[in-house]
Amino acid sequence: MEIREKGYRHWEGQLQTSHLNWLPIARNGVKAVFKKKFAKLVFSLSASTFFVFLAAVYVSTKPELKILSELVRLLKSDAELFNTFYTNGFLTFMLVILTIFSGADLISADLKFKAFPLYFARPLSRGDYLKGKFSIVLFYLLSFTLVPGILLLLFKMLFTGSLAVSPLLLLAILVFPVIECTCLASLTLALSILSPNTKFIQIAIFLVYMFSHSLAQILKEIFKSDYFFLVSLQGNIQQLGSFLFGVKPAYAYPAWLSLLLPLVISVLAVWFLTRRIRKAEAGA
Amino acid sequence: MKEMIKLENISFSYGAVAAIRNVSLALPAGVFGLLGPNGAGKTTLMKLLLGFLLPDSGQGEIMGQELAVKQKSLRRGIGYMPESDCLIAGLDAVSLTAYLGELSGMPRQEAMKRAHDVLYYVGLEESRYRLVDGYSTGMKQRLKLAQALVHDPKLLLLDEPTSGMDPNGRTEMLELIQDISKKESMNIIISSHLLPDIESTCRQVVIMNKGRVVAEESITGLKKDNFNVYEIKVVGDQAPFFAELQSRHCRIEEKDRALFNVLLPGDVAPAVLFQAARQNGVQIRHFRQSRTSLEDAFMDVIREADGN
Numbered sequence: 001m002e003i004r005e006k007g008y009r010h011w012e013g014q015l016q017t018s019h020l021n022w023l024p025i026a027r028n029g030v031k032a033v034f035k036k037k038f039a040k041l042v043f044s045l046s047a048s049t050f051f052v053f054l055a056a057v058y059v060s061t062k063p064e065l066k067i068l069s070e071l072v073r074l075l076k077s078d079a080e081l082f083n084t085f086y087t088n089g090f091l092t093f094m095l096v097i098l099t100i101f102s103g104a105d106l107i108s109a110d111l112k113f114k115a116f117p118l119y120f121a122r123p124l125s126r127g128d129y130l131k132g133k134f135s136i137v138l139f140y141l142l143s144f145t146l147v148p149g150i151l152l153l154l155f156k157m158l159f160t161g162s163l164a165v166s167p168l169l170l171l172a173i174l175v176f177p178v179i180e181c182t183c184l185a186s187l188t189l190a191l192s193i194l195s196p197n198t199k200f201i202q203i204a205i206f207l208v209y210m211f212s213h214s215l216a217q218i219l220k221e222i223f224k225s226d227y228f229f230l231v232s233l234q235g236n237i238q239q240l241g242s243f244l245f246g247v248k249p250a251y252a253y254p255a256w257l258s259l260l261l262p263l264v265i266s267v268l269a270v271w272f273l274t275r276r277i278r279k280a281e282a283g284a
Numbered sequence: 285m286k287e288m289i290k291l292e293n294i295s296f297s298y299g300a301v302a303a304i305r306n307v308s309l310a311l312p313a314g315v316f317g318l319l320g321p322n323g324a325g326k327t328t329l330m331k332l333l334l335g336f337l338l339p340d341s342g343q344g345e346i347m348g349q350e351l352a353v354k355q356k357s358l359r360r361g362i363g364y365m366p367e368s369d370c371l372i373a374g375l376d377a378v379s380l381t382a383y384l385g386e387l388s389g390m391p392r393q394e395a396m397k398r399a400h401d402v403l404y405y406v407g408l409e410e411s412r413y414r415l416v417d418g419y420s421t422g423m424k425q426r427l428k429l430a431q432a433l434v435h436d437p438k439l440l441l442l443d444e445p446t447s448g449m450d451p452n453g454r455t456e457m458l459e460l461i462q463d464i465s466k467k468e469s470m471n472i473i474i475s476s477h478l479l480p481d482i483e484s485t486c487r488q489v490v491i492m493n494k495g496r497v498v499a500e501e502s503i504t505g506l507k508k509d510n511f512n513v514y515e516i517k518v519v520g521d522q523a524p525f526f527a528e529l530q531s532r533h534c535r536i537e538e539k540d541r542a543l544f545n546v547l548l549p550g551d552v553a554p555a556v557l558f559q560a561a562r563q564n565g566v567q568i569r570h571f572r573q574s575r576t577s578l579e580d581a582f583m584d585v586i587r588e589a590d591g592n
Contacts, residue, residue, distance in 0.1 A: 008405060008464045011398050011436035015360050015389035024386040032374055113417075114370035118431065121334055121364035122387040123356040281336050 021124060025132025030139050033102045042101050043144075046094040050148035053085045054155055061159040078156070078169055079245040085152060086145060086176050087241035087250075092234055095141055095184060096209040103137035103188035104205060105198040107273075112196035116280050126277045130189070130270070137185035145177035172244040180237060183262035186269035193276045209233050226251040236261055286348065288313045288439065288471045289333065294342035294351075296328060303328040305495040306342070311473075315465040317482030317503075318475040319582055320492035326475045327367070329492070330441055333473075334364055347438055360389055363437035365428045367444040367475075369421070377403055377412045377419075377427055381434050388435035395434065402430040406460060422453040429460065440464065440472045446481055454481075461485045479582060491585050498589035506581045511535070511547040513574040514554060518542055520566030528560045545574060 033039065059065050060081075085091070110116060119129055153173055157163055191204050216232035219225075229235030229251045236258045242248060243255030289311040296304040304325045320326050331337045333346060335355035344351035349358050372380050378399050385395030403412045406426040411419070416427060425445065432440060445461060446454040462485055465472050476482050482489060483503060491499040499506060518525065519542065526536050534556075535547040546557060554573075561568050 008433070008460075008467055008470075009401070010467065010469070011390075011394075013390065013394050013398075015435060016391065017357075017360075017389060021387065021389065024383060024392075028375075028379075028383050109373050113373045114366075114368045115372045117336075117364065117366040117368065117370055118372060118384060119387065120336060121359060121362065121366070121432075122384065123360045123389060124387055125356065282331070 017123075022128040022132035022135070025119075025129065026135040026139070029106065029133065029136035033136065033140060036101065039101075042094075042097060046091075046098055046144040047148070049085065049088065049091045049094070050144075050152065053081070053148075053152055057081065057152060057156050058159055061156070077247075078166070079172075079247050081156075082149065082152070082169065082173055082176075083241045083245035083247050086149065086180070087238045089234065091145070092237055093209075094144065095180075096205065096233075098140050098144060099137060099184050099188040100202045100205050102140040103133075103185065104192055104201040106133045106136060107189060107192040107277075108194075108196050108198045108201050111193065111280065112198070116277075120281045126274055126281065129277065130273055133189055134185055137188055138181055141181035141184060142177060145181060146174070149173050149177055168246070172246075176241060176244045179240065179259070179262050183266050186266040186273075190269035190272050193273055193280075225253075227253045229253070230257060230261060287311060287345070289344070289346050289473075291344035291351070292342055294332060294339045294344055296332060296337055296339050303495050304332065304339070307492075307495070307497050308342075309490065309497060309500065311488075311490070311500075313471050314488060315472040315486045316474070317486035317489040318473055318492065319477075319479065319482060319489050321586060322477070323494075324492040325495040326492055327443065328495075330364075330443055330473075330475060333441065334362060335359065360435075361438040363432035363435065363440045365432040365440070365442045365445055367447060369424060369448075371416045371419075371424065371427070373417050375416060376414055377408055377416055377430070380416055380427070381431050384431045385434040390435055398434055398436075399430075402433045403427075405433070406430045407456065421448040422450060425449055425453070425457060429457070433464070438469060438471060440470060442472065442474045442476075444476055444478075445474060446476070446478060458484050491582060493586050493589045496589070499585045503581075506585070511549055511584070512554070514546050514548065514557065515539070515570070515572045515574045516544055516546055516557065516568050517570035518544065518561070518566050519569055521564070522566065525560055525564040525566045528564060529557070532556060532560075543570070 110119070120126075150173065153165065153170075157165070187208070188205060191208070192201050194204070195201060213232040213234045216229045216235050219228035219231070229239065230253065235251060238250040239253070239255050239258035240262065242250055243259055249255050287310045289309060291307055291309040294304055294307045295302065307325075307329065318326050318329070328337065332339055332344075332351070335352060335358060338352050346358055347361055349361075351358070372383070375383065378396070381399035381403060382392075382396040385398055386392055390398065400409075400412070403409060406429050408423060408426050408430065411423060416424070419427060425448065429442075429445065432442070442461065446457050449457060458481060461472065461474065464470055465485060472485075474482060474485055486503065488502050489499070489506065490497055529536060529546060532552060533549050534552065537545040537547070539545055548554065548556070557571075558568065
């Protein structure tokens with residue numbers, strides 16, 4: 001073969017140094033998830049909760065729709081409304097589907113295709129790599145929790161014509177999805193690094209969701225203690241919601257434990273991920 | 285001249301197994317071949333240079349930057365073509381190359397433009413929009429070279445660059461490496477077990493064995509310093525003839541029936557061959573000076589190192 005006419009040519013530009021060098025990973029990952037088959041279906045289903053609650057908020061703020069507002073009586077308290085929005089079973093289920101959809105293959109595909117040397121031969125630390133991957137899952141989870149939560153609040157203000165909002169409620173609206181999604185995202189990534197087989201990871205995430213709650217229910221029946229709901233993903237989400245929104249706890253155990261647990265899980269997951277990636281990097 | 289790579293007493297162990305033992309190297313700018321049998325420590329040395337592994341002891345500098353301390357800024361100037369069949373799934377070649385360019389610190393648009401350039405350069409211009417998952421081994425090798433070049437590194441580390449390629453592809457890859465090596469500001473280290481690849485692309489070699497550097501010199505020097513090779517065809521009783529040659533520290537290697545390579549130490553004149561033949565009643569029917577191959581020199585260095 002002839003060497004391409006002009007031979008090798010240098011690049012005249014200047015490499016940039018940035019603390020955001022994980023951003024291309026995030027951007028590329030977000031785009032890749034969006035292009036996946038069934039993406040629109042998953043996103044539509046995940047967003048459907050928001051539209052149902054939006055309709056409910058509208059109905060509850062209109063006295064002329066008295067008959068319908070009886071149906072959404074529970075939502076008249078703002079704290080109850082947002083707690084129910086964030087912790088309802090369907091949204092939680094869709095968040096698990098979203099983590100499977102957007103996060104299961106994030107690291108496992110890199111393991112399968114031995115991509116670590118390509119990443120780590122760049123000026124990229126293990127932390128940058130993790131930040132990039134983490135932000136992909138977080139982007140999608142927050143898009144269907146925090147963003148609709150804020151929109152719901154704005155619409156409620158619009159419908160009632162009042163800008164009054166309790167600072168604690170506002171804080172809870174912002175903090176709850178962040179804690180919930182951080183925990184889900186870190187757990188997903190920690191599972192994603194376990195195997196190069198994405199199907200295995202997808203099943204593992206689903207099993208954690210399904211069986212953690214079933215196990216908690218069985219243990220509760222046997223030992224008659226609500227503390228076993230600490231092992232349940234759904235249970236913790238409900239208890240965390242009741243703690244942050246100041247509503248009646250779903251289970252009879254200190255609700256702050258459900259605040260502590262996601263943080264502990266996240267820290268452990270990041271520690272585990274860092275160790276595994278260091279190992280993978282050395283073996284790259 | 286300021287060294288491109290300077291290592292001082294670098295050691296590294298995988299648990300109880302010492303992979304690199306007190307390696308000291310001072311490589312100036314240029315193109316170097318990294319040779320050694322399996323398990324010699326070549327790949328471990330490359331990983332240490334890239335900062336994938338941290339040395340247990342010793343220190344070093346690459347392009348004036350301290351090894352294991354300035355890893356991020358070091359990697360900015362290094363292009364690495366791994367041996368393993370690695371890729372990022374779900375991307376086409378342009379997106380993958382541009383993506384990796386961006387991760388190296390290139391502005392997004394520049395990375396995309398440069399990705400097209402390097403893919404054209406390595407001969408993937410027609411398949412650059414195809415998903416890399418479906419690439420053949422040869423195409424993947426070219427792609428790995430393209431991604432190593434995208435940010436225009438000062439130091440290029442190529443680990444088995446022709447691995448798995450067909451003869452044509454291999455020749456093309458070697459031509460590309462030769463072309464890149466012509467650029468003065470480009471330094472290259474090629475690790476390969478294929479000695480002809482090293483011979484055709486490098487002038488200097490570093491030979492490793494059992495975690496140590498056992499030779500570090502030019503290929504011509506390595507060949508000259510050791511022995512001269514003569515190809516001979518012998519008729520008659522070969523045993524006493526060869527015994528006499530061996531007593532004079534010559535080595536004999538059978539090439540074919542009655543055709544041998546005789547390796548004479550540098551200080552032994554070829555006339556010795558004819559004297560020994562006459563004394564032992566054998567006829568030399570064919571006599572030709574052979575080019576000393578790098579393989580011969582390599583084997584000699586390894587044998588010598590093993591002997592020590």
